[in-house]
Amino acid sequence: MKVLLIGATGYLGSAVADSLTEAGHQVVELARPGDDRPGQGRERRVGDLTDPRSLTQAVTSDIDAVINMATPSGDAETDAAAVAALTEPLRGTGKVFLYTSGVWVLGATGPDPADENAPTNPVPIVGYRPTIERQVLATAEDGVRALVIRPGIVHGRGGGIPALLVNLAREHAAPRFVGEEAVRWPMVHVDDLADLFVVAVERAPAGTLWHGVTEPAVAVHDLASAAGRAAGVSAEPRGWPLDQASETLGAAFADALTLDQSVSGDAARDKLGWSPRREGAVADLLEGSYR
Template sequence: MKVFVTGATGFVGSAVAVELQYRGHDVLGLARSERSANVLREAGLEVHLGDIADPESLIPALDQVDAAIHTAFDHDFSRYEENCMADRRLLDALATALEGTNKPLIATSATVVAGGSDPTTEQDGAVEQIPRSASEAFLGHFEGGVQTGVVRLPPTVHGSGDKAFIPALIALARERGVSAYIETGGNRWPAVHRYDAARLFCDAVEQHRAGTRYHAVAEDGIPFRDIAEAIGDGLGVAAESVPADQAEAHFGWLAMFAAIDNPTSSQWTRKTVGWVPREAGLISDIQTAGYLDPPIH
């Protein structure tokens, strides 16, 4: 199988590309620049030049492949809602171009978009009021002959090279001299290692089931206090509670994420595709995967 991967130079997408190659598939990676293209070529990937901001630039790649995996996303949180709608338009354009081909199109969503159960399950639909739910709107294209599917990722996809929420929390703890949690810190974060997430993307494209949601969740819900304490222990600073009305002042843009309570099950995913997470858990990774190394200036 030849698979088109957007975000193939990114944290998750690069792991997906490696896993696809390991399984014997050919990979066509999306590159926005010649610099990114060279990175992909050095990794043994074919290259398609294009930009997720220009959906039409991606369409020609679809004729060259048997399936597509979309992991790219603009993580500029100052334009978060706008970026979510742009992702919706891109996925709609890709799915429309693939209608009648019966080719798989597997995209990325987030566990936080779903509501209704505790823990959230794969059968829980996306809540329209949550911006990232826009990334699941394309699922209905299965009625037009596209094998649509989404892999929902938890708030933290961890591993060496992570540049998202955990590194941001560590940087904040260094700056403030305290590793904080809100109130009791009992709110729960699901988590997955990037390599385990990559394996699920590959399982989803190989075992495609139209209109399906998969949960890339290795740990159902880690109390945020445990995360804060692991960071505090690693940095040698106290882990302390912050009242809810002071959370924004302490955490800044991270406040809404530090408050997330998102227990999420992956039982259906594991049973259906045989996915078994096998990498380190989040707390272990915080301690051993370089998260706590002194910053390089």
């Protein structure tokens, strides 16, 4: 398949590009106008998420799938217009449009793992994303193989939010976490998640939504402790008051880090044959890519 990948140079996007290529697919990068950074030897097209016409022009008839991994603009109308522009050329073709959302749209989930049928209750930083999800999935009625993936908190390759925990441990000379010690995060290794994108593009039915999660609920205390070890800090983890964290990280992001969540990714394993095989988040921090 020839896949137009939006966000191909990002943390997750680069992993997805690698997995698609390894699976035999051809990746086409969408770059912003004026972006002259060296590429990876892939075909590159130009488009801007604030310019719907440029997006539609990038989805030519030779494109078999579009994966949108771009960071949301923060403006609901802009992102909705981008989705409409990207899906317009795909209508009636049965070709793939895959939108990347996230588990924060679920809000605090309670003790039992939330599956794909759980109601959404988004925190402010992802407030309008459920609306975009519905917009994407509705295009299945117009002949688009529309898909949504909600990743958990991504780790691996030394990046993502766990890298923030390592940096905080260094800066504060003690592991830090925002909010309550009992908070849990659903986790997934970036390369396992990239594999899920590949199997979804290859075989997921139209109009379906999937959770990209391998560990449903990892205690943030354990993650912070492991991050401290990775940073060479031996002190016990300490809570970082939300008001102080908000001053440094921004209120919306800091608030999201306080979410206590348990999320199931079993459906993708059972129905798509997704086979995660990388180490868990705590082991990755202690022994893997963050050392």
